[in-house]
Amino acid sequence: METITQPTRPVPLVPGLPGLGNTLSFLRDPLAILRDIQRMNERVVHLRVGGRHQYLVLMPEDSKHILQENNRNYGRSPAFRVLQIFLGNGLLTSEGDFWRRQRRLAQPAFHRQKLAALANTMISESAAWVDELWQQNSSQRELVQHKRAQPVNMSQAFMDVTMRIVCKTLFGSDVSTNLAKLSSALESLNYLANARMLSPVRFPIHWPTPDNVRFRRAGVVVDTFIYGVIEQRKQQTGATHDDLLDMLRLAEDEETGETMSEKQLRDECVTLFAAGHETTAVSMAWTVHLLLQNPDVLARLRQEVQTVLGDEKMPAPEVFRQLTYTMQVIQESMRLYPPAWIMSRMALGDDHIGPYVIPKGDTALVSPYLLHRDPANWPDPDRFDPDRFAPGREKERPAYAYLPFGGGPRLCIGNQFALMEMQILLALLVRQFDLRAVSDKPVPTQPLITLRPKKPIRAYLR
Numbered sequence: 524m525e526t527i528t529q530p531t532r533p534v535p536l537v538p539g540l541p542g543l544g545n546t547l548s549f550l551r552d553p554l555a556i557l558r559d560i561q562r563m564n565e566r567v568v569h570l571r572v573g574g575r576h577q578y579l580v581l582m583p584e585d586s587k588h589i590l591q592e593n594n595r596n597y598g599r600s601p602a603f604r605v606l607q608i609f610l611g612n613g614l615l616t617s618e619g620d621f622w623r624r625q626r627r628l629a630q631p632a633f634h635r636q637k638l639a640a641l642a643n644t645m646i647s648e649s650a651a652w653v654d655e656l657w658q659q660n661s662s663q664r665e666l667v668q669h670k671r672a673q674p675v676n677m678s679q680a681f682m683d684v685t686m687r688i689v690c691k692t693l694f695g696s697d698v699s700t701n702l703a704k705l706s707s708a709l710e711s712l713n714y715l716a717n718a719r720m721l722s723p724v725r726f727p728i729h730w731p732t733p734d735n736v737r738f739r740r741a742g743v744v745v746d747t748f749i750y751g752v753i754e755q756r757k758q759q760t761g762a763t764h765d766d767l768l769d770m771l772r773l774a775e776d777e778e779t780g781e782t783m784s785e786k787q788l789r790d791e792c793v794t795l796f797a798a799g800h801e802t803t804a805v806s807m808a809w810t811v812h813l814l815l816q817n818p819d820v821l822a823r824l825r826q827e828v829q830t831v832l833g834d835e836k837m838p839a840p841e842v843f844r845q846l847t848y849t850m851q852v853i854q855e856s857m858r859l860y861p862p863a864w865i866m867s868r869m870a871l872g873d874d875h876i877g878p879y880v881i882p883k884g885d886t887a888l889v890s891p892y893l894l895h896r897d898p899a900n901w902p903d904p905d906r907f908d909p910d911r912f913a914p915g916r917e918k919e920r921p922a923y924a925y926l927p928f929g930g931g932p933r934l935c936i937g938n939q940f941a942l943m944e945m946q947i948l949l950a951l952l953v954r955q956f957d958l959r960a961v962s963d964k965p966v967p968t969q970p971l972i973t974l975r976p977k978k979p980i981r982a983y984l985r
């Protein structure tokens with residue numbers, strides 16, 4: 524009998540970026556290249572960056588496909604190997620069954636009820652921070668009268684307070700004595716990891732190149748701190764602590780009853796420490812920048828905060844939950860400046876996106892920055908308008924049109940933690956101070972591992 528073979532359909536080539544899709548132009552200004560790609564109106568665009576084939580998907584449903592529906596076909600991309608040098612095998616960098624087990628162990632520590640217990644610590648740390656700003660600023664009041672006041676570096680101020688909050692809630696530890704050292708070590712790690720990720724030439728980390736030496740030195744500072752905290756906790760037998768370190772230390776695997784090894788505990792702590800403070804600090808800095816440029820939004824925000832919080836020095840956590848407009852401001856700020864502006868995954872097998880193929884071994888890219896500025900889902904996408912997040916309006920757009928915390932099983936474990944923290948910080952800040960811009964020029968972006976402002980965000984606090 525004659526067998527009829529189906530004619531195989533030719534797989535169309537994924538469109539590339541004409542003349543631009545090369546490493547240099549991408550490195551020079553990745554966000555401009557992303558906007559160029561958006562104007563191409565394609566579903567998937569091929570880029571060759573750092574010698575690797577990368578496939579950027581542009582539609583919310585395809586982002587959902589990669590991050591959620593077909594997530595088992597994707598592993599961590601080579602970019603994560605760089606992070607692994609410092610983070611070890613923590614939640615952000617691990618994969619497969621090992622990651623699943625760790626996520627199961629850590630998840631209860633981020634449960635809503637557990638977070639409610641951490642809210643009081645966030646409120647007292649934030650209130651103390653606002654008090655400090657007030658003290659520093661009160662010495663300036665006279666200068667204000669003489670128009671010689673100094674603006675405050677809000678980017679640095681947020682880095683400091685988010686580090687304090689993550690240390691207090693995570694380890695019950697006060698970092699004030701180590702703040703400057705830890706802060707500069709984390710800053711170096713961030714820059715060096717970024718440089719290494721983008722560089723086409725990577726020397727093994729044990730080679731004593733100047734960057735490698737600095738990388739290792741910064742790692743030692745962070746490790747000394749983390750191991751010190753773990754050791755201290757071990758000594759305190761019998762005492763109970765209402766913080767994430769105890770939750771992680773004592774968490775038992777449902778199936779095996781095992782707890783984490785010390786090295787694993789270190790990796791998880793360093794991961795949460797690194798992932799949990801810089802993202803939040805950067806997001807807060809952008810929020811202040813947007814408020815400075817939009818005084819009408821700032822006025823409405825201050826009005827809400829004053830009505831809801833009143834003069835109560837330490838409002839209760841449930842009071843903060845009534846700050847709906849404050850939350851809308853934060854969500855809209857993360858739409859325009861998502862700290863995780865791009866996410867990458869390695870295809871473990873060929874995947875199909877419409878008529879196109881993402882080949883096994885290549886990288887798929889999902890960009891919250893692009894999705895958040897897609898005019899198809901966000902009219903007038905570059906305008907700052909917190910009312911886009913008014914209650915009920917999320918129905919106006921597809922689910923993956925907004926994903927500042929990623930999506931699918933690898934959704935940010937700290938998303939509720941971060942939102943709660945930002946709501947508290949922003950509310951206490953604007954209750955105490957009116958913010959005034961130093962300049963009306965928009966601050967350019969610096970897309971490193973996170974999307975940072977290129978220059979520190981500064982403001983006059985009145």
Ligand code: HEM
Pocket residue numbers: 614615616626794795798799800802803806861862863866867926927928929930932933934935936937938940941
């Ligand atoms: C504004 C603040 C934050 C933003 C924008 C953010 C964003 C993200 C994103 C997009 C991912 C997914 C990355 C991917 O899929 O490739 C992620 C993962 C993660 N985030 Fe966050 N994050 C924030 C705050 C936090 C906080 C406060 C913590 C912890 C206290 C945290 C801990 C983590 C961890 C451990 C992961 C890895 C989760 C896993 O793969 O299982 N993040 N974050």
